[in-house]
Amino acid sequence: MLSVLSYGRLVARAVIGGLSQTDSRDYSLVTASCGFGKDFRRGILKKGMCYGDDACFIARHRSADVLGVADGVGGWRDYGVDPSQFSGTLMKTCERLVKEGRFVPSNPVGVLTTSYYELLQNKVPLLGSSTACIVILDRQSHRLHTANLGDSGFLVVRGGEVVHRSDEQQHYFNTPFQLSIAPPGAEGAVLSDSPDAADSTSFDVQLGDIILTATDGLFDNMPDYMILQELKKLKNTNYESIQQTARSIAEQAHVLAYDPNYMSPFAQFACDNGLNVRGGKPDDITVLLSIVAEYTD
Amino acid sequence: MLTLLSMFYYICLRRRSRSGTRGEALTSRRAVESGQRAVLPVSVEVEQYAKEVLDFSSHYGSENSMSYTMWNLAGVPNVYPSSGDFTQTAVFRTYGTWWEQCASAPLPFRRTPKGFYSKDYIELGFEEPVYPTAVEVFETYYPGAIVQILACSHNPFTQNPPTDVRWEVLWSGEPTKVLTPQARQFSPKIKHIGFPTNLLRLEVNSSLLDYYTELDAVILRGVKERPMLALYKMPIIDISDLSDSEEELSDVGGPFRQGDGKHQRTGNGYFDKLPYELIQLILSHLTLPDLCRLAQSCKLLHQHCCDPLQYTQLSLQPYWARLSDASLGHLQSRCTLLQRLNLSWTGNRGALTLTGFSSFMKACGLSLVCLEMSCCHFLNEACLEVISQTCPGLQELNLSSCDRLHPQAFTHISKLTRLRRLVLYRTKIEQTAILSIVTFCIELRHLNLGSCVRIEDYDVVASMLATRCRSLCSLDLWRCRNLTDRGLTELVSGCRMLEELDLGWCPTLQSSTGCFQHLARSLPRLRKLFLTANRTVCDSDIEELAASCPCLRHLDILGTRSVSAASLKKLLQSCPQLVLLDVSFCSQIDMRVVQELSGLFPNVAIKKSFTQ
Numbered sequence: 023m024l025s026v027l028s029y030g031r032l033v034a035r036a037v038i039g040g041l042s043q044t045d046s047r048d049y050s051l052v053t054a055s056c057g058f059g060k061d062f063r064r065g066i067l068k069k070g071m072c073y074g075d076d077a078c079f080i081a082r083h084r085s086a087d088v089l090g091v092a093d094g095v096g097g098w099r100d101y102g103v104d105p106s107q108f109s110g111t112l113m114k115t116c117e118r119l120v121k122e123g124r125f126v127p128s129n130p131v132g133v134l135t136t137s138y139y140e141l142l143q144n145k146v147p148l149l150g151s152s153t154a155c156i157v158i159l160d161r162q163s164h165r166l167h168t169a170n171l172g173d174s175g176f177l178v179v180r181g182g183e184v185v186h187r188s189d190e191q192q193h194y195f196n197t198p199f200q201l202s203i204a205p206p207g208a209e210g211a212v213l214s215d216s217p218d219a220a221d222s223t224s225f226d227v228q229l230g231d232i233i234l235t236a237t238d239g240l241f242d243n244m245p246d247y248m249i250l251q252e253l254k255k256l257k258n259t260n261y262e263s264i265q266q267t268a269r270s271i272a273e274q275a276h277v278l279a280y281d282p283n284y285m286s287p288f289a290q291f292a293c294d295n296g297l298n299v300r301g302g303k304p305d306d307i308t309v310l311l312s313i314v315a316e317y318t319d
Numbered sequence: 320m321l322t323l324l325s326m327f328y329y330i331c332l333r334r335r336s337r338s339g340t341r342g343e344a345l346t347s348r349r350a351v352e353s354g355q356r357a358v359l360p361v362s363v364e365v366e367q368y369a370k371e372v373l374d375f376s377s378h379y380g381s382e383n384s385m386s387y388t389m390w391n392l393a394g395v396p397n398v399y400p401s402s403g404d405f406t407q408t409a410v411f412r413t414y415g416t417w418w419e420q421c422a423s424a425p426l427p428f429r430r431t432p433k434g435f436y437s438k439d440y441i442e443l444g445f446e447e448p449v450y451p452t453a454v455e456v457f458e459t460y461y462p463g464a465i466v467q468i469l470a471c472s473h474n475p476f477t478q479n480p481p482t483d484v485r486w487e488v489l490w491s492g493e494p495t496k497v498l499t500p501q502a503r504q505f506s507p508k509i510k511h512i513g514f515p516t517n518l519l520r521l522e523v524n525s526s527l528l529d530y531y532t533e534l535d536a537v538i539l540r541g542v543k544e545r546p547m548l549a550l551y552k553m554p555i556i557d558i559s560d561l562s563d564s565e566e567e568l569s570d571v572g573g574p575f576r577q578g579d580g581k582h583q584r585t586g587n588g589y590f591d592k593l594p595y596e597l598i599q600l601i602l603s604h605l606t607l608p609d610l611c612r613l614a615q616s617c618k619l620l621h622q623h624c625c626d627p628l629q630y631t632q633l634s635l636q637p638y639w640a641r642l643s644d645a646s647l648g649h650l651q652s653r654c655t656l657l658q659r660l661n662l663s664w665t666g667n668r669g670a671l672t673l674t675g676f677s678s679f680m681k682a683c684g685l686s687l688v689c690l691e692m693s694c695c696h697f698l699n700e701a702c703l704e705v706i707s708q709t710c711p712g713l714q715e716l717n718l719s720s721c722d723r724l725h726p727q728a729f730t731h732i733s734k735l736t737r738l739r740r741l742v743l744y745r746t747k748i749e750q751t752a753i754l755s756i757v758t759f760c761i762e763l764r765h766l767n768l769g770s771c772v773r774i775e776d777y778d779v780v781a782s783m784l785a786t787r788c789r790s791l792c793s794l795d796l797w798r799c800r801n802l803t804d805r806g807l808t809e810l811v812s813g814c815r816m817l818e819e820l821d822l823g824w825c826p827t828l829q830s831s832t833g834c835f836q837h838l839a840r841s842l843p844r845l846r847k848l849f850l851t852a853n854r855t856v857c858d859s860d861i862e863e864l865a866a867s868c869p870c871l872r873h874l875d876i877l878g879t880r881s882v883s884a885a886s887l888k889k890l891l892q893s894c895p896q897l898v899l900l901d902v903s904f905c906s907q908i909d910m911r912v913v914q915e916l917s918g919l920f921p922n923v924a925i926k927k928s929f930t931q
Contacts, residue, residue: 144386145852146878147854147878147880149880
């Protein structure tokens, strides 16, 4: 009888556990952003959110929370083109698509494709190129849909460990996949990847999962263990503490980027590629830090 | 066993309690909302942005994009209070009088009433029907185009088919010329109406503006309950008011059909002494409703007013809001000599049907030469079949923005072999239909295939045009997806008479293939060339145009980085007839250059748009 009782208790727990697993509550992302431009200009520039040549957006719609980062390729400055114009317009267009509901949460690549197409529809003859990373949380299905093109990326951290992350896409060392619009006549000479080349993943998230989306300025200067250490300090899900953690991560990466003696992940990778490089990698840094929380209006 | 049972009971309890709390929370929230509603006075004003764009006559943007399209007018403002040329706004296809100056433009219809200025329209649906108290339009670039705001009694979001659709003018005015392109919030004083509405229609006329007008958002303010003031207000009696002449137009000829026998008196005073032709001439200056009213005044004038010679041209577009099968039926007997008919914008929401339309066309189609049917959503395949059977002599057909017409319907057009002008802007015509039209209608002079997204290969169409329609004079390929240098080269080699060519937003044309220079050399009569947003247009193209096309009047090279001020100057010097030159977003041409060139060539309108 006793064994039946204890067995029954186990069954009951399992059933209750199962019930709470298939939770019908909606999730949402609480997101804060922080970043630094390469040339020490900090904060928000222009109308959208731009840090140096990086751009990002945070947007929400009825069914989903969407965020994205883009890293404008700086080489265009030599042609007299402002690299942030391309990445900034790309992100602003993504934001509009989301706000107007012209997207399917399970198709983040579609957001990139449509947005890139819209850039070509602009009267302004845009030039430039950019990497891009889009993260969409479907509120109801609790699934995280992502698209990543190039070397920006995201981490999903659960219980202090990285449980899911993006893959870096590079043609060769320090040359990521990129969306681009080339000047006429130079189409062959400029690297240009189709938005369909973006790497797309889906992942089930739980309450309390931390999602860090950032440009290569962060990942090139801070190894995972340092990022995780900073994330440990995050105790609750209110916006202020997320904002504070995002700032401290961005600040630390910014300091490391200008440390000539620090062996950064970038320098490590360069050494692996036969280049003798030391120190951080001075770059624009954009950090979007989000926590999966219960959805409230 | 008992424990198992109790455990199930326990589980059920937990589930119930959980759902219970959720349910309670929901109902309590509902209670709060309804409580608020009850407390609020009934005359509280609701403010809403447009929910959906339902219909429009034209737009600058592409059909499968959101930049510069009419769909941007739904929702909150994207640009306001900034001013400038932004992608997030709603932009119409034309501005100014440039398009009307072209040979491809239709002749204006006689008897168009003085107060009818509308050239384009857009219809907007809102969430909740209200008695409107104010309408606000956010105009963010070159404001002043709005000439009329109307409200409809039909709720576009109900499933019920529209019955007794009424339109009331909330406000109307003349087109204005605002000299600065600065953004403004346009909120005219509107008339109070006796029904709640959630469907507004804005009508615009951009002909006085210096550039494309851009609209950002529309607010409809109104109250849910009928305002008491409106009940006591005397209705304004206005002879030109649409609702007043409504009955007359639909009852046209009604009482006179039976009354003819009763009136035996012949004394018409001095009118009898006037020559028949003179009275006809006087009557030819009247608008259509006036003509119908006059027909009811006396027997003599009735006879004059019903003379088919008064109805060789008939524009029913100004009366779109109240034209029905019945009114067409009444006009039918007088229109036997009809040559030009304008039914644009008419017949929507069930006002015209296949029966009414086909009976009119059978009676009056024989001598018809020109038929304008822009935005006629009542059209279906059967209607086009009727047109092709009843109008053997048709030379002009305009079906622009009939975007609900099935692709199959267009095959009937190829039976109209006398066609000279065909406008298929924003229709779903497909490759096979256009090829068969081009094969059989070899007299085509003017063809508009702008924004026809269903055509798969424009190169094939272009080469067919080159072999069949050698007298083609104007061709509009605005926003065609895939015309390449191959098709363009064949086209200009075959159609040497081309005077107008619109290749705006054709991204697949590459200047490096030399196609634009070949175009300039092949078409010495060229008067209008639009190469809008072709990023590859360069100095050598402009120089070739300057050398080979002395008759050039309109040129648009918006959005190229490779054209310099020097080549533009050369062009302006060698094309003395040039009146329009759009160099917006050409990065080498800054405001200073534009001012300098405008000073040197004062007869040319040099356009330079800006975003900030």
